[in-house]
Amino acid sequence: MAGRQFPKFSENYMKFLDGQLREINFQIAISSSYASGQATSSILKQRLEDAQSHFLLLIAFAETFQDRQWFLQQEVDLFHFRILCQGNASIRDFLSQNNITYE
Numbered sequence: 001m002a003g004r005q006f007p008k009f010s011e012n013y014m015k016f017l018d019g020q021l022r023e024i025n026f027q028i029a030i031s032s033s034y035a036s037g038q039a040t041s042s043i044l045k046q047r048l049e050d051a052q053s054h055f056l057l058l059i060a061f062a063e064t065f066q067d068r069q070w071f072l073q074q075e076v077d078l079f080h081f082r083i084l085c086q087g088n089a090s091i092r093d094f095l096s097q098n099n100i101t102y103e
Helices: 011-023 041-060 065-084 088-097
Strands: none
Touching: 011 065, 041 065
16 A cells, blocks of 8 residues: 555655554564564564464465565565664664674
8 A cells, every 4th residue: 555655665655654554553563673682572472473474365365476476575565664664783683683694
């Protein structure tokens, strides 16, 4: 929805998406606790639900190649949004915790 109303990752897009995620109380998308390793039990629960929903939705959208591509693009866009909301230290922590080397 945000991508239809605003250019992707523009300031208005980011504000709109942030508001939508806050409206549904989707804290893992709008908090930096993942990278800092300071997750609360509710954040941990949301991470589990997010992982489960990812695979369930992937199955639901697996009927055609176009459906899979659309779904995966939504996941990539959400990940991109989450990265853009993080500070450099949080990004370095995330990369380190996931054994990703980036120079």
